[in-house]
Amino acid sequence: MGSQTDASAARLERITELAERVTAPAAADVDRNARFPSESFAALREARVLSAGVPADFGGHGASLTELAAGCSILGQHCSASAMVLAMHHIQVLCIARHGASSPFFRTYLTAIAREQRLIASVTSEVGIGGDMRTSLSAVETTGSRFTLNKAASTISYGAQADDLLITARRDPSAPGNDQVLVLVRRGEFTLERAGVWDTLGMRGTCSPGFKLQSAGGVEQILPAFGDLASATMVPVSHALWTSIWLGVATDAVGRARTLVRAQARKTPGSVPPTALRLAEVTTKLQLLRQAIKGFIADYEALIVQPDGGLDTLSSIGFALRVNQLKVSASELAVEIVSHALSICGIAGYRNDGPQSIGRHLRDIYSSILMIGNDRLHATNAALLLVHKGD
């Protein structure tokens, strides 16, 4: 146990080092040019971070969700786009590791992720569906042992840079929209035709335009029962890692505000600058955000080690409510914290240059409220609360 903790701490230290040395200096250029953070990913691959979530039996680090979340948060302090790409990749890896490890195909694939440091993108959003991950229009069409799958994806982050894609689709053309499977296709098995550009307010380095996807493969590449997979892994892990990135962004914004307040204090020894009060307020909110995420991840990790993998609880209405509540509250709080930091920094924060600039943080953090729209989650929770028996 001790050595596992030491190994985890060492890996996080390595991420901290590469984030400061490689990710941070490139972040402004990645944002300005809406380009993929290629130098970050070269360094992350070299440090074997892309297989951090792959179980040790398949050549990965078998890192806990706590460790993956900490890594995303560290990167998020320097470049939210790098952190989001890494988080989305980890989510796909954990879905495969937890729900595909009984399949020879996916076991072999897990070793390939570790060996080749393959990068996996997610294709859940669809033109005509929007952000409702639990519904698909596109369907898998099977002939014998082969399938084809075409999808008009409204957003695929790093679609052009990914090695492989994990795609939601209806089980077959006669299946209803919510009878979904998850399909892995590897480079060479798919083509992507770009549909539009990615010129957005923030998260510009995620490079997430729409694409027309065409793919084909063997039926062994299909993970059935997407519903269970989504509630047990994809949704809770997504919300845990996304919120950890937002925590990283908010932490850095508050850090910039703190530096400014301390500089003001040094100019007037013996008196507390008025901004210090606002700093005290915002650090309280930051602490609240940190504890909410930490508590959720601890509870989730305790559940998945139960004999049934915690499935009963993870698929319950109470847990679905909690997962959504974490995402909605963390995104709102993170936006509030970054705005608060901006008001402390004043014009130094409003400028796009200088050590107190909060512009990129603010633009990036606004993606949190629409990355699965909060209103959509509130609407889901409103319906669940009508039948939920707990508090």
Ligand SMILES: Cc1cc2nc3c(=O)[nH]c(=O)nc-3n(C[C@H](O)[C@H](O)[C@H](O)COP(=O)(O)OP(=O)(O)OC[C@H]3O[C@@H](n4cnc5c(N)ncnc54)[C@H](O)[C@@H]3O)c2cc1C
């Ligand atoms: C940086 C970034 C990266 C992304 N990367 C990917 C990716 O790699 N792969 C991928 O598949 N997707 C990706 N997405 C898409 C994301 O997961 C969501 O699908 C998308 O943000 C939702 O888009 P939307 O707001 O148009 O759609 P919708 O969710 O359809 O929402 C449209 C509007 O309607 C509102 N709304 C919807 N339903 C309801 C309801 N029931 N009640 C009230 N209001 C409602 C929403 O709040 C919103 O205002 C990414 C998004 C972002 C911002």
